[in-house]
Amino acid sequence: MDTSAVIETQGVNLWYGDNQALTNVTISFPEKTITSLIGPSGCGKSTLLRCLNRMNDLIPSCRIEGGISYHGTDLYGPAIDPVHLRKQVGMVFQRPNPFPKSIYDNITYGPRMHGIRDRKTLEQIVEESLRKAALWDEVKDRLSASAMGLSGGQQQRLCIARTLAVNPDVILMDEPCSALDPIATAKIESLMEELKSQYTVIIVTHSMQQAARVSDYTGFMYMGELIETGETAKIFENPEKELTNNYITGRFG
Numbered sequence: 001m002d003t004s005a006v007i008e009t010q011g012v013n014l015w016y017g018d019n020q021a022l023t024n025v026t027i028s029f030p031e032k033t034i035t036s037l038i039g040p041s042g043c044g045k046s047t048l049l050r051c052l053n054r055m056n057d058l059i060p061s062c063r064i065e066g067g068i069s070y071h072g073t074d075l076y077g078p079a080i081d082p083v084h085l086r087k088q089v090g091m092v093f094q095r096p097n098p099f100p101k102s103i104y105d106n107i108t109y110g111p112r113m114h115g116i117r118d119r120k121t122l123e124q125i126v127e128e129s130l131r132k133a134a135l136w137d138e139v140k141d142r143l144s145a146s147a148m149g150l151s152g153g154q155q156q157r158l159c160i161a162r163t164l165a166v167n168p169d170v171i172l173m174d175e176p177c178s179a180l181d182p183i184a185t186a187k188i189e190s191l192m193e194e195l196k197s198q199y200t201v202i203i204v205t206h207s208m209q210q211a212a213r214v215s216d217y218t219g220f221m222y223m224g225e226l227i228e229t230g231e232t233a234k235i236f237e238n239p240e241k242e243l244t245n246n247y248i249t250g251r252f253g
């Protein structure tokens with residue numbers, strides 16, 4: 001077992017009905033690092049990501065075998081409550097999806113669900129989360145305005161702030177920049193860099209440039225298998241497998 005790993009998978013196989021989407025995936029995600037999952041469309045990146053906070057539990061046809069541990073505890077075992085797990089292993093999606101409510105309510109929704117009612121504490125959480133998500137200065141004077149009035153990039157940072165508000169230790173990001181322009185993308189990327197001092201970040205991205213820019217480790221997936229994983233510089237400069245080399249040099253994808 002890798003002791004620095006927050007989450008580890010061991011020989012994970014996953015099916016949607018009869019269709020196998022993951023085959024024998026073994027990977028570990030070291031604490032306070034950024035890992036990117038890359039690979040061609042349909043190779044299973046999002047499926048793997050969703051295994052890590054049991055989002056796939058919500059898909060009835062989905063069946064999973066193999067081991068996944070979270071801080072050494074079986075993530076699919078009786079000791080784990082999936083609702084509590086999703087607070088600790090938060091998720092940010094491809095399209096910013098704020099609630100049609102105020103900026104303030106978007107941030108306080110999670111903490112309230114988990115029983116925090118004290119106004120002062122909630123205000124503190126709002127400011128802290130927005131600061132960590134590099135959004136505070138842009139919105140501090142309009143916390144009661146609708147989140148829907150923010151730009152796409154601001155909405156995505158709000159969604160990150162909403163994830164941070166419930167005090168996670170892992171943040172999963174499923175193509176978080178694919179709906180954003182280059183400036184908003186650059187902001188999210190520099191935010192990720194800051195987040196990794198406190199959180200373990202795992203990101204699915206279609207952009208190899210993004211993976212190379214932001215991540216410490218990269219996993220390359222192909223047709224449901226993890227072909228190769230390792231330090232990002234090694235994967236991009238000196239991969240061990242020919243398939244990885246063909247992908248990163250643009251020979252397919």
Ligand SMILES: Nc1ncnc2c1ncn2[C@@H]1O[C@H](COP(=O)(O)OP(=O)(O)OP(=O)(O)O)[C@@H](O)[C@H]1O
Binds near residue numbers: 040048
């Ligand atoms: N909810 C689902 N029900 C049935 N099959 C699914 C479901 N989600 C994904 N799949 C299938 O599982 C396989 C892997 O899909 P997945 O979305 O994980 O790939 P991906 O690498 O994230 O793709 P993309 O880069 O296009 O988002 C695909 O064959 C896909 O059709």
